Amino acid sequence: MSLEADRWVLLGTGGTIAGQAAQAADNVGYVAGQVGVAELVAAVPTLGGLPLELEQIAQIDSKDMGLAVWQALARRIAVHLERPQVRAVIVTHGTDTIEETAFLIHRLLRPAKPVVFTCAMRPSTALVPDGPQNLSDAMAVARHAGAGGVVVVCAGQVHAARDVAKVHTYRLDAFDSGDAGPLACVEEGRVREFRPWVRQESDPLRGANALAPFLLASExxxxxxxxxxxxxxxxxxxxxxxxxxxxxxxxxxxxxxxxxxxxxxxxxxxxxxxxxxxxxxxxxxxxxxxxxxxxxxxxxxxxxxxxxxxxxxxxxxxxxx
Incomplete structure (x- = not known):
């Protein structure tokens, strides 16, 4: 597969990363899910010129995440991962339930290609928003040769979907991976690995043919x-x-x-x-x-x-x- 054929897909679901507040100094009184994914990408110079495909799956506050959005997201991720030219899928998501959605996609798909979730703790209108850097770091992870599986990228750290948890209400480094620790970090656009990326052992929590019944479920x-x-x-x-x-x-x-x-x-x-x-x-x-x-x-x-x-x-x- 030639480098010219490589593609990356970016799916937007809303969240704080797409949030807006009336004042730049307001980091908490914002409305989530207001900025489209194309506008988010336009604010990140490091993404310019890359072969990105953009889709808006939803525009919600992630506290309201539910089955319908999960189904739409899982369906589109599965479709894109099947395309040979797609190297990775990136998902923008709110921080409140990102650990649940990332785990869900891990459980349903167990992808060999990277599925990289990212987010922000400050809205896009903040004096110093963290979303652009997180999105840039997510792209660095998506392009990393050793990447695979479902991960969450925030504040320069790369967390496995099974381990990650939101542990702080306000800080930019709001996520932790418990005893396991992060998989890697991103430093000036380069990924530095701390431990093996993709676990080779089978996951007993994943049932056979998990995706089909999930997509058909009404609840x-x-x-x-x-x-x-x-x-x-x-x-x-x-x-x-x-x-x-x-x-x-x-x-x-x-x-x-x-x-x-x-x-x-x-x-x-x-x-x-x-x-x-x-x-x-x-x-x-x-x-x-x-x-x-x-x-x-x-x-x-x-x-x-x-x-x-x-x-x-x-x-x-x-x-x-």
């Missing part, structure tokens, strides 16, 4: 997320089981304390849910580490996923049957 199976804490009770779980007018509860992910411990009152209610056919998975509310499996765990552990990603993984497992 995801209902999986709720609850947290164990001091003085917890089981009333919320029992209410979920009998709530009228809602689609049937199929799964619960509980964010336990420490190494997956769960308050006894909450444990009792979760066992009642299991007895009624509800799948229960266990994660931890701790920011670092994972639930270390041991015979005393009260429920199936989430395979080291954060509670947020474990909820998505369980919903997809239920969808795939």
């Amino acid at each position: 995801l199976p209902r999986v709720e997320l609850v947290t164990s804490h001091a003085d917890a009770g089981g009333d919320l779980i029992r209410s979920l089981l009998v709530m009228p007018g809602e689609r049937a509860l199929q799964g619960i992910v509980v964010a336990g304390t420490g190494n997956g411990t769960v308050h006894q009152a909450l444990t009792d209610a979760l066992h009642e849910a299991q007895a009624r056919g509800v799948r229960v998975r266990l994660s931890s509310r701790c920011a670092r580490g994972r639930v270390v499996p041991h015979p005393g765990l009260p429920f199936e552990d989430a395979g080291g996923l954060s509670a947020i990603k474990a909820r998505l993984a369980l919903a997809l497992d239920l969808l795939e049957g």
Whole structure:
């Protein structure tokens, strides 16, 4: 494949990177998803002249991300990855749910080519916006010979989709990869790797033929997320089981304390849910580490996923049957 034939695809979904505020000094009182992807690219000189294809998939605040946009995004990423001349796909996304969308695409597609998500913590109208640099860094990652799989690029760091989490409400370096650490960093347009990029072992959390049932779904199976804490009770779980007018509860992910411990009152209610056919998975509310499996765990552990990603993984497992 000649270099002249190489293409890169940039898909926009909105978010803070496309946000606008009334005043340049306002970094928090903005409206997300206002600037089109073509305008974002025009603001980044390093992208000029590159063979980029641009598509606007959505224009939303990522707090409102949902199935319809996920389906449209997954469909278009899959189409572009099948094209031999496309070397990578870049996605602009809001920071609030970027870790969920990146994990979803990782789980559904497991691409060998790079799928690079990027974002911003300041709107495009900020006095010093971070979006242009993040977008430039994302392009550097997309062009990197050793890149592959789904990653998130922000504040000069490259995070694997399975590991990344938003850990700060305001700072530009709002993301972290926990114990694993980032895959790489971007320095003046060059990628410096810290650890192997693409994991070779199979991922037991990915079901066979995951994409087709996802694209056909009218809704995801209902999986709720609850947290164990001091003085917890089981009333919320029992209410979920009998709530009228809602689609049937199929799964619960509980964010336990420490190494997956769960308050006894909450444990009792979760066992009642299991007895009624509800799948229960266990994660931890701790920011670092994972639930270390041991015979005393009260429920199936989430395979080291954060509670947020474990909820998505369980919903997809239920969808795939």
